[in-house]
Amino acid sequence: MNKQLLVLCDDNSALSILAQAILNRYLPDIEVQSAGVKAAKSINKNVKTALIKDGSWRDEYTTKETLSVLNTEYDLVLSLSQKASKKIPEFSENTVVIAIEYDDENYENSTDLERLIKTLKMELIPITRDILKL
Numbered sequence: 001m002n003k004q005l006l007v008l009c010d011d012n013s014a015l016s017i018l019a020q021a022i023l024n025r026y027l028p029d030i031e032v033q034s035a036g037v038k039a040a041k042s043i044n045k046n047v048k049t050a051l052i053k054d055g056s057w058r059d060e061y062t063t064k065e066t067l068s069v070l071n072t073e074y075d076l077v078l079s080l081s082q083k084a085s086k087k088i089p090e091f092s093e094n095t096v097v098i099a100i101e102y103d104d105e106n107y108e109n110s111t112d113l114e115r116l117i118k119t120l121k122m123e124l125i126p127i128t129r130d131i132l133k134l
Contacts, residue, residue, distance in 0.1 A: 003030040003075045003132045008084040012036030012063040014044045014107045015080050021056040022120050029134055033072065037087050039065040050113040076131055078124065096131055100124075 005023065009016035016034035023032045040063045051057035066089060077097045079085040085099040100123070106112045128134070 003134070004072055005030050005032045005128065005132070006069060006072070006074045006077045007032060007034040008066060008077065008079045008088065009034070009036055009081045010083045011038055011040040012065070013040035013042065014047045015102060015105070016084075017043050017047055017061055017063075018051065018117060019078065019080060019120055019124055021051045021058065021061065022054075022117065023124060023128060024058065025054075025056040026121065026125050027128060027134060030075075030128070030132060033064075033069050034061075035064045035066040035069045037066060037084050039063045039068075044107045046107050046110065046113060050110065050117060053114075054117055056117075076128065078128075098127070098131070100127070 007016040007019040012035050020032045020034035043061060043063060048057060070089060074091060074095045077091060077095055079088055079099040080102050082101050085101060088097060091097060105116050
């Protein structure tokens, strides 16, 4: 059975979607979901474009609220924003919960998005591999 990971942020329109897509692409032995403290109406179009360019986009990605994904037993939960870190729900004692807070980015600038994607790859992939012993 694959390891289960949940990525949390404010509204699940950009940062957590980026992390979900990257981790799904580069760590195929885990199943990654993402959610927000509240759900946005849609994924940021520039985020989607950047993930398509990176080869990490899947049409199944949608915005979700945290409460809608709590029916899964997660091995790891990564909270990527201060707002999400303050509202992390209770998980089982077997779930590792880590807050790695990123600053709000300019999701309108493709250069900034490419830089953020590289940062997320360099930081989240090794952290996830280490914690989940992949």
